Amino acid sequence: MIAVDPTDSASVLAAFGALGVLAAIFAESGLLVVGFFLPGDTLLVPAGVLCAGGAHDAPRLQLWQVMLCAAVGAVAGGQVGYLIGRHGGRALLNRRAGPRVKRAVARAERLLARYGYGKALVLGRFVPLLRTVLHPAAGALGVPARTFALWQSVGGVLWSQTLVLAGYALGASVPHIDAYLLPLIALVVVLSLLPVLVQALRGRRARRRER
Template sequence: MLDLWDFFQHLFNPRWIFLYFGKTALFVLLAIVFAETGFFIGFLLPGDSLLFTAGIFGEDLCKNFYNVPFFVIILIVAGVAILGNMQGYWLGYKSGKLLYKKKDSFLFKKKHLILAKLFYNKYKTTALIMSRFLPVFRSFAPIVAGVIRISFKKFMVYNIIGALTWTFSIMLAGHYLDKSFPELKNHLEWIILLIVFTTTLPIILKIKIKKKAKKVLT
């Protein structure tokens, strides 16, 4: 029996989630996807690596959920991702201004909100699609959309496109790579590290470029 601390430690290991929870793993996956896109604390949760691992364990997910096609599993995950963004939009719409006044804590960093706003200002509503593939931005972009109160209809169009693109591309990548290379499961930790690195690299580079630009200007 896992205690609460052990549970949260293992929660960041996508492979453990599918092996430990078995038949209920899909519901854990859906809860994490919703939390990651619906609440600002969600940036701490595994997103891309979890979806990729879900693709690898796709057959098990289908068997444990009425033997539905994998296509249906992806649609369910995409639907929850859409709902998560809607929750984020509502959070920003209702309390966005208060978030800017909120003090930093372990679960909340104001800089993440500001970075997401700068990102949104640059790419406008397409940021909702791009942010799906970027940690931190994925959690804060819908909140920013709510704060600046963009049209909900416009928000939903990009929300749906982004959710479908994100879930289908990453989950299908894991699914078909596993079929081509069955031994993939034995090296999953390295693949997850690669995914984390490739998704965070653009953020790291952007921060470094901004720092260099500030030095030149000063």
């Protein structure tokens, strides 16, 4: 029996391959609370790396399979998250969410109000934590279904394919990069958190100006 840690990208990829990508991205994109603990960026980039074979090694994963599974998981997960928010409403978000989730929900609401539905749904995909609550929040706030389906699909495909292809390009250009998946995952985590840190600094500066 294979022991799998769902929060560990290397473990998920080793056990399930492209299907693991589909399941993890689906859950992160649509299942509130649970999605916070699953890899997103840190799964797609290593998956892309494993699709690039070396000079004497065959690729461990097939690029087309990973890209397809990533896109399907992102788009389908987003739609499920929207339906959860649409039928559960704000009461669901407030009742079942902890402080961390509530902060992310509030941020999602600000993003939708500031940038509009289309831009917010695309940009929100690239921000960890935010993309997990953005879709339920959009459903709870009554974003039109057609508008949501269009822009969340654009954002989901753009986000998932960009990261997979970035990993593939890295794996194809750097010899034996797959031997350093753990440091690579750590680097991806740091890079993916940069937007969060930038937003936090902007918020702190704004509060200082108000004072």
